[in-house]
Amino acid sequence: MLFSEKGLVNLKFFTIFTLLTLLFAISLLGTLKELFIIGEIEELQKLIREIEDKGGELEKTSLIHLSFTQENNITQPLVSKDIDGHSFITIYQNGIVLQKDISIVEKIFWKATILIFLFLFGIVFLTFLYAKIASRDIRQPISILNRYLDRVNGNSLHHIPKENLPEDFHLLVDTINNLINRIDTFIGSQKELFIGVSHELKTPLAVIKLKNQVLLIKEREKEEYIEQIHFINQKIDEMDKIVSDVLNIGRLESAQFEQPVELDIISFLKEKGEEFSLIAKSQDRNIVINLQPNSFVATIQKTLLNQIVQNFLQNAIKFTPKGKKIELRSYLNPKGNLVIEVIDEGIGIDEKEDIFAPFHRKGNKSGVGLGLFLAKSGADAMGAKISVKNRDDGVSGAIATLELQNRLVCPI
Secondary structure (H helix, E strand, O other): OOOOHHHHHHHHHHHHHHHHHHHHHHHHHHHHHHHHHHHHHHHHHHHHHHHHHHOOOOOOOOOEEEEEOOOOOOOOOEEEEOOOOOEEEEEEEOOEEEEEEOHHHHHHHHHHHHHHHHHHHHHHHHHHHHHHHHHHHHHHHHHHHHHHHHOOEOOEOOOOOOOOOOHHHHHHHHHHHHHHHHHHHHHHHHHHHHHHHHHHHHHHHHHHHHHHHHHHHOOOOHHHHHHHHHHHHHHHHHHHHHHHHHHHHHHHHHHOOOOOEEEEHHHHHHHHHHHHHHHHHHOOOEEEEEEOOOOOEEEEOHHHHHHHHHHHHHHHHHHOOOOOEEEEEEEEOOOOOEEEEEEOOOOOOOOOOOOOOOOOOOOOOOOOOOHHHHHHHHHHHHOOEEEEEEOOOOOOOEEEEEEEOOOOOOOO
8 A cells, every 4th residue: 555544635635635726726817817908908008098088199108009900999909819819809990990009917826826736736746756755665674573473372472562663652562561561461360270270179079089988998878978978078168169250250351341430439438338347347357448539430341449458348348357458549649640449457468479379278268269360360450550568557457458550550
């Protein structure tokens, strides 16, 4: 393709504009020519009146020819050409014939018309050359980007270098590289998840198989069979929980394509806090809600936000001992971003471990360790920052933090 689509549209627009300008210039010259002829006719009519006053005498001039005729009638002025191509204005009035040569002016008008045409044609031609060169300059970096992107796959997610590209393309390259980072992180997480799922399912299956083999060695009492069946059911429930959490990951990925909606996040947090306060009280724990500012409206995928906040509160209730306090709070940081924090009084975390890895568990608490992995995936999808760290105020516990940008939260 010779031009980019936008360049072609601009070239067509400029060409049409130039042609309209040419037509206007030609029309203007034609109008000026007509006005000139009208002025010359009036000048000749004035000369005829002077000739009549002076008795048929006229000062000699190379441009005006005087003659007489027997006809006394008045006719319309004529513009004509002789066999040599000279243009004349002729007036017949009261037997006097005046004829003026306007060939020089005619030639000036034609030259002006040709010059204007050549000038505008030159502009169109130069515009065409510039558009062609500019299009080539644009197509070259786009071709480089295409070559790099063609080589991108699941096994080769390399960044696109900016050195060989114009500065105008650097922002685009940064955006593409950020996307590649997200894809690389997603693929890595998926591989890690699949390995974890395989391991988590393989262990209970191996235990069930071993228990069954032991049962088959010899005949046993009815109570032993019932005990082993209960044990097998327990392991099946554990595997069912793993499968359910993996399905939740699939739902979370679908939620990443959910249409963002305008949401007052403070009202949403207040509602979630009140819901989990009832759960916490039933387990002898207390949730304190401290939300600032009064309102924070953002365009966001509600399902993803709900997944993260719900995970924070569930973990806080799970790891906070009975009789202790949990705080749900929000505030604006100096950047104007909304920070959401869930602060518990539990045992804290080992900050050397990757707590966002799939199947990461703390102690002997229930669950398969996919909650924070799901929360991290949701935060990445929203372009938000998520972190979990230990409290630094001398109280045992952890702080789970989600930072939402002060502009459009969910990249569309």
